[in-house]
Amino acid sequence: MKKNIRIALLAGAAALAAMTGGCAQMGYYLQAAQGQYALLAQARPIDDWLADPATGDTLKTKLSQVRAIRRFAAEELGLPNNGSYKNYADLQRPYVVWNVVAAPRLSLEPTQWCFPIAGCVNYRGYYHKEDAQAFARQLRNEGLDVQVAGVPAYSTLGWFDDPVLSTFIKYPEGELARLVFHELAHQVAYAKGDSQFNESFAVAVEEVGVERWMAKFGDDKMRRAYTEYEGRKQDFLDLLLKHREELKANYASDASDEEKLRRKAEIFQALQDDYQILKRKWGGYAGYDRWFAEPLSNAHLAAVATYHDFVPGFRALLQQEGSLPAFYAAVKRMAREDKSERDQQLALLGEPAHLAQDGMTRRNP
Numbered sequence: 349m350k351k352n353i354r355i356a357l358l359a360g361a362a363a364l365a366a367m368t369g370g371c372a373q374m375g376y377y378l379q380a381a382q383g384q385y386a387l388l389a390q391a392r393p394i395d396d397w398l399a400d401p402a403t404g405d406t407l408k409t410k411l412s413q414v415r416a417i418r419r420f421a422a423e424e425l426g427l428p429n430n431g432s433y434k435n436y437a438d439l440q441r442p443y444v445v446w447n448v449v450a451a452p453r454l455s456l457e458p459t460q461w462c463f464p465i466a467g468c469v470n471y472r473g474y475y476h477k478e479d480a481q482a483f484a485r486q487l488r489n490e491g492l493d494v495q496v497a498g499v500p501a502y503s504t505l506g507w508f509d510d511p512v513l514s515t516f517i518k519y520p521e522g523e524l525a526r527l528v529f530h531e532l533a534h535q536v537a538y539a540k541g542d543s544q545f546n547e548s549f550a551v552a553v554e555e556v557g558v559e560r561w562m563a564k565f566g567d568d569k570m571r572r573a574y575t576e577y578e579g580r581k582q583d584f585l586d587l588l589l590k591h592r593e594e595l596k597a598n599y600a601s602d603a604s605d606e607e608k609l610r611r612k613a614e615i616f617q618a619l620q621d622d623y624q625i626l627k628r629k630w631g632g633y634a635g636y637d638r639w640f641a642e643p644l645s646n647a648h649l650a651a652v653a654t655y656h657d658f659v660p661g662f663r664a665l666l667q668q669e670g671s672l673p674a675f676y677a678a679v680k681r682m683a684r685e686d687k688s689e690r691d692q693q694l695a696l697l698g699e700p701a702h703l704a705q706d707g708m709t710r711r712n713p
């Protein structure tokens with residue numbers, strides 16, 4: 349009953365927003381409502397899947413892992429103990445949504461779109477890849493840099509019971525835990541219209557959560573696999589940050605737009621070349637090839653700051669507060685403050701970490 353009421357509310361909100369936003373908005377909100385409804389309609393309790401003789405042994409093993417991760421999230425990390433990640437849906441597609449990110453040709457500042465519930469965010473999500481690509485073509489025709497990226501999971505911020513999805517169920521155990529912790533963190537604290545705050549907070553929670561999960565349940569094989577995964581992720585992030593800084597310096601220079609565009613092309617080519625060197629260092633690991641599926645643009649690098657710039661500040665805040673409950677309370681208070689105030693607080697908190705980190709792995713507070 350609760351789910352049906354919320355679906356009806358979502359459909360009503362989508363219709364109202366569409367009526368006030370014109371035909372283009374109507375189509376967007378309609379696909380969002382239909383996509384969310386279809387997602388929930390396909391979900392069945394994990395216990396039902398485990399009891400079903402038709403469920404394969406591999407899937408049963410992964411669903412059992414999720415059940416343990418979900419319990420750990422509530423009991424050890426203080427994350428919401430609700431209906432999220434207690435159901436499973438087989439979507440029969442590689443991603444749950446495709447996000448469209450855009451930025452000007454000579455800026456790394458992402459374009460924002462505003463919605464009734466989530467506020468303003470740096471992307472628009474589509475349940476069908478073709479719809480995302482059509483919107484991307486429209487934005488490119490307007491002169492913007494655009495990226496279309498598949499997304500394996502998202503949070504409805506507690507409005508619905510988010511299910512476990514086939515789009516990420518095959519992840520290694522450490523990565524599976526990371527994703528569940530990240531998405532549940534969005535239900536703890538959320539600053540409307542501030543993607544950088546929200547995503548950096550969720551990344552900080554996922555990092556701490558996986559550290560504690562590994563300490564309690566990890567064996568040598570699992571720890572080694574996750575350490576390798578984290579090492580590659582940090583290498584890739586360092587690569588992106590290096591070239592993002594070069595682009596920022598280019599766009600802030602006194603050069604002509606023509607010269608800036610020429611230099612921009614050189615920087616992106618260097619990024620491509622450096623990535624090939626990185627792959628050889630990884631022994632040919634190609635897990636980030638999909639990031640290069642489209643021609644590189646500012647849109648690819650615009651979101652890097654969204655997910656990572658404030659993570660050192662949140663980690664420092666957790667260490668300062670001394671416990672996860674106190675940390676969550678502090679973040680909730682911060683989420684109610686003016687954006688400029690919380691940005692300044694997180695930047696100041698994270699500054700010592702940036703200075704001390706110097707390539708070293710962050711320690712568990």
